Amino acid sequence: MPGRGAEGMRITRRASLALPFLATPALGQNYPSRPIRAVVPFPAGGGVDTFARAIAPALTAALGQPVVVENIGGASSRIGTQVVTRAAPDGLTILITNDTLAAVDALPVAGTPALVPGLAPVLLGATAxxxxxxxxxxxxxxxxxxxxxxxxxxxxxxxxxxxxxxxxxxxxxxxxxxxxxxxxxxxxxxxxxxxxxxxxxxxxxxxxxxxxxxxxxxxxxxxxxxxxxxxxxxxxxxxxxxxxAAPGFAIETWMGILAPAGTPAPILAALHAAAVAAIREAGVVRRLDSLGFAIPAIGPEPFGALLRDTVARFADVAGAVGIRTGDA
CATH class of the missing domain: 3.40.190.10 (Periplasmic binding protein-like II)
Known part of the structure; x- marks a missing residue:
C-alpha cells in the first residue's frame, strides 16, 4: 500500500520544463476589476500559508490587482474550502490549498457534498x-x-x-x-x-x-x-x-490554486497564466527553493487528474488503517 501511494504522489522537477510560458489572454478591462481574495483554508503559520504568502506579491503583479490572503481554518480545511465552492465564479475568489483537499473528500461526511466537484483546478504550483x-x-x-x-x-x-x-x-x-x-x-x-x-x-x-x-x-x-x-x-x-528506516517509502504533499466551479474559461486561463508567471518569478523561486518546494507548475487538466487520483488513493489508505468519517 505505501509503495503504491508513494509512486502515485511523487512529482518530479522535470514536469516544470514541460509547460511553456503563457501570456495572459486578453479579457478587456473587466478582469480582474477589483482585489482578489485568496482563501487559505488553514490558520496562519502552516505550510500552505507559507506557500500562499510567498507567491501572493508576484501574483498581484501578474494580475494587476491586490491578491489578499485570507486564512479560514477549521474542519481539516473544509470550512475555508466551502467558502470558495460557494463563492461567485468570477475569478475574484480563489483557493490556495494542498492535498488535504483530496483527503477530506476521501472521508465524506454524511449530508455534506464533496468539495472537489465544486472547484476548477488552475495550477498545481509546488510539491514538497x-x-x-x-x-x-x-x-x-x-x-x-x-x-x-x-x-x-x-x-x-x-x-x-x-x-x-x-x-x-x-x-x-x-x-x-x-x-x-x-x-x-x-x-x-x-x-x-x-x-x-x-x-x-x-x-x-x-x-x-x-x-x-x-x-x-x-x-x-x-x-x-x-x-x-x-x-x-x-x-x-x-x-x-x-x-x-523504511526502504522504498516516499510520499510528498502538493499545493495548488483552484477557483469555484463554473468560472468562465477565459478567466481560468488568465488566472493560470498569471499563476505560472508568479511562481516562476526569480524571487519566488528562490524563496520556495529555500523552503524545500519543487515547482512543477502543472496545468489544469493534469492537476485535475492528480486530484481525483489522490482522492481515490487516500480513500484506500483510510480503509486500510480504519480512519472513519467521524474521526476527521
Missing part, C-alpha cells in the same frame, strides 16, 4: 516532502528512536494539522512502513501545531517541510526525517525515512 519534527527535550533524536518508540508499549503522540489531513495520511503510511502506529493529535492547522512543538508540549509533529525548516535550522526543533524518496536540498542534513 513532509517532515517529522520534535523538540530537543523529547528524547527522540532520530528515525531509529522514533521507530523504537512507536513499536514500544508507551504511546507516542504525533500532532497533525487536522485528522484526515494529508499530514495525517502521511504519518499513517509512515507508521505502516515502520511497523508501528502513533497516537495522532489533531490541530486546527500547522501554525497551532508548530507552537506546541516549539513549547515541547507534544512528542512530535508531521508538517510540510516548509512549515518547519526554519525552526530546525535555528535549532529550536529537531528533524527526524523527511518523507520524500531522497533528502531534500533544503534540508541536506535530514535523512529521508527511505534511507534511514
Amino acid at each position: 516532502p513532509q517532515m517529522l519534527i520534535t523538540h530537543p527535550r523529547s528524547g527522540i533524536r532520530s528515525a531509529a528512536d522514533y521507530t523504537a518508540r512507536i513499536k514500544g508499549r508507551g504511546a507516542v503522540h504525533v500532532g497533525v494539522p487536522g485528522l484526515g489531513s494529508s499530514q495525517h495520511f502521511a504519518s499513517e503510511l509512515l507508521g505502516q512502513a515502520l511497523g508501528g502506529r502513533p497516537e495522532h493529535v489533531p490541530y486546527r492547522g500547522g501554525g497551532p501545531l508548530m507552537l506546541d512543538l516549539i513549547a515541547g508540549t507534544i512528542d512530535a509533529g508531521m508538517v510540510t517541510l516548509g512549515a518547519g525548516i526554519d525552526q530546525v535550522r535555528e535549532g529550536r526543533l529537531v528533524a527526524l526525517g523527511v518523507t520524500g524518496a531522497a533528502r531534500s536540498p533544503a534540508a541536506p542534513d535530514t535523512p529521508a525515512f527511505a534511507e534511514a
Whole structure:
C-alpha cells in the first residue's frame, strides 16, 4: 500500500520544463476589476500559508490587482474550502490549498457534498516532502528512536494539522512502513501545531517541510526525517525515512490554486497564466527553493487528474488503517 501511494504522489522537477510560458489572454478591462481574495483554508503559520504568502506579491503583479490572503481554518480545511465552492465564479475568489483537499473528500461526511466537484483546478504550483519534527527535550533524536518508540508499549503522540489531513495520511503510511502506529493529535492547522512543538508540549509533529525548516535550522526543533524518496536540498542534513528506516517509502504533499466551479474559461486561463508567471518569478523561486518546494507548475487538466487520483488513493489508505468519517 505505501509503495503504491508513494509512486502515485511523487512529482518530479522535470514536469516544470514541460509547460511553456503563457501570456495572459486578453479579457478587456473587466478582469480582474477589483482585489482578489485568496482563501487559505488553514490558520496562519502552516505550510500552505507559507506557500500562499510567498507567491501572493508576484501574483498581484501578474494580475494587476491586490491578491489578499485570507486564512479560514477549521474542519481539516473544509470550512475555508466551502467558502470558495460557494463563492461567485468570477475569478475574484480563489483557493490556495494542498492535498488535504483530496483527503477530506476521501472521508465524506454524511449530508455534506464533496468539495472537489465544486472547484476548477488552475495550477498545481509546488510539491514538497513532509517532515517529522520534535523538540530537543523529547528524547527522540532520530528515525531509529522514533521507530523504537512507536513499536514500544508507551504511546507516542504525533500532532497533525487536522485528522484526515494529508499530514495525517502521511504519518499513517509512515507508521505502516515502520511497523508501528502513533497516537495522532489533531490541530486546527500547522501554525497551532508548530507552537506546541516549539513549547515541547507534544512528542512530535508531521508538517510540510516548509512549515518547519526554519525552526530546525535555528535549532529550536529537531528533524527526524523527511518523507520524500531522497533528502531534500533544503534540508541536506535530514535523512529521508527511505534511507534511514523504511526502504522504498516516499510520499510528498502538493499545493495548488483552484477557483469555484463554473468560472468562465477565459478567466481560468488568465488566472493560470498569471499563476505560472508568479511562481516562476526569480524571487519566488528562490524563496520556495529555500523552503524545500519543487515547482512543477502543472496545468489544469493534469492537476485535475492528480486530484481525483489522490482522492481515490487516500480513500484506500483510510480503509486500510480504519480512519472513519467521524474521526476527521
